[in-house]
Amino acid sequence: MLDNLILGFQTALTWENLLWCFVGVLAGTIIGLLPGLGSTTGVAVLLPLTFALEPVTALIMLAGIYYGAQYGGTITSVLISTPGEAASVVTTLDGYQMARRGRAGAALAISAIGSFIAAILSLVLLMTLAPPLAQLAVGFGPAENLAIMILGLVIVVTFQGGALIRGALMAVLGLLISTVGVASGFSTARFTFGEVNLLGGIPFVEVMIGLFALGEVLRQIRIGAAAPIKARFRDMVISRKEIMQSAPAILRGSGVGFALGILPGAGSTLASFMAYGIERRVSKNRADFGRGAIEGVAAPESANNAAANANFVPTLSLGIPGGATTAVLLGAFTIYGLQPGPLLFETQPELVWGLLVSFFIGNVLLLVLNLPLAPVFAQMLRIPYGYLYPIILLTSIIGAYSVSNNMFSVWIVVVFGIIGWIMKELDLPVAPLVLGLVLGPLFEKSLVQTSALSEGNFGVMVQSPAALGVLLFAAALIVVPPVIGNIRKRRARAVSDRESNSPM
């Protein structure tokens, strides 16, 4: 462990990597706070810019965008009640109320401090847990891998919020889209309709740019712009009492965030909601929740940062993305010729540990940047969206072209941009589709291998105790919540019936 850490510091502390880490976290903060841009969009759009860099440097920068956006997303939640990221939605409840009472600076300061502490705690856990998990996963066969991928899809469907059926529909659609082209192990070209560009499959990064960048721009045009609240430098002063009041919330939020973020497919959103919910139950200040309680900002912000880091546990050790942004990062790994998964720790220790150590450095940079400079960043909210989105459009198009120097990529962006916009309008979840698309090739590979090893008998899935356990857990995630929900509703109905029947 110590040797690996030293190796990581040696890699991360080169001038080039430090510079790109800084560029990444700065870009991430700005991307996170600008309406219509989130970490997934940022990583997808800026991915082509990293092609000239070494893989480790490129990944350090891209990861910097990811966790930098978690900090930036808070600024919009607090100042304009418009979360830059889904994970910051719950922060609007108390953050915006604090801003309306002239405490915007304190809300931003505690979220920066909470995010930093959560990031550092979760990184220690990430560094401790990921390598042994990777070692365990090295022994997994195709059946176990297939079971884990099924679990990942089930988690993203059940944890994303919204309708279960529609989430499942999108996950399966993602899997179907991934079957376009010639799959490894087969010679048949599927659903290519004679288009040579489709033989290699529907390009992943272009789909992401379309769904997240263009789709979001189109949605924002329809929504329209809202006016921000001002945050001043002198408001950034946070009292000792407020810090003491927030400390337990930060610790609890970090724990909840890490525990949920570690599950493959579970996003930061649920973590932030859970942390907020727990805080509302246990806080001494619970009566103020929804009216500007500082713990209502500290807990979810700590949770979403811890979850963002924990997302890297399944991504790095199993090769299964923890969320939408890590799915794009997973795509970046393959573009740089790296195979994410359990062997990465053995074959690329310099890259993995350099990347993990860069998270520490990046979070220190973010704290230094965000604590005093949040009001400066907030000024960017004053840039009219009318100036901003044409630049996003251009970056998306030119970025997509440069992925494979092909206009076909640009058309893919346009098609999936329109699909992404329609999905947002119809409230169809994007995250399950992305995970299905990313996992598709691996899923089919494991499916074919399992079929070959078991001579076509999928009963092998339930003969492996590990695979069976994972599948049972996945089944429980689907079955248990509706059952509990029904029981809860029946009880509530029985209580209300009893109350209405009782004599006055």
Next chain:
Amino acid sequence: MTTTLQRYNVIADAVLALLGASAVYGGVMYGLFDEAGLVAAGFLPAVCGAAIVVLSVVDLVHQLTRRPEMETIADEVFEAIIHDVPDTTDRLQTTPELDIFGRDQKTRNRQLVLVILALVISIALVPLLGLLLSLALLMVFVSVVVEKRGIISTLVITAVTIAVFYFIFAVFLSVPLPRSFLGVI
């Protein structure tokens, strides 16, 4: 749910069901299993297609009968957390009828259609004008016609943006950007 949104959801479900059925047909054509009884190229598309048909029909029934959806863990959590938060009506941003520029929903819808059309046309013009010139025209059109920005500031911002893109992609990343038929840029 509004009737219009419900109607669009029904159309989306119907399109997805059709797509799923096509995938099942395609999968069967590619072959579900090989001679040895092992999974073949058509297996996954067919299974996904069948699942899409079933799920979209179930969703369609939900849309038409307005029956409540099956709840997920996330729903349980969200509901439990949010349901009794004090009612601060402006706590979440809802789509305002007029945005800060005073545009109503109809105007914004028109802007959206214009942007999509401009995007498609500018990309179609790339073989003729080259990538950078087409994108410059797109930016000018969106800023001046759609967003009603001043022409001078738009031209300055467009020139700077295109210069930055040229430097990053053509010079720094050596991306061979498509040039116009005259070969200028």
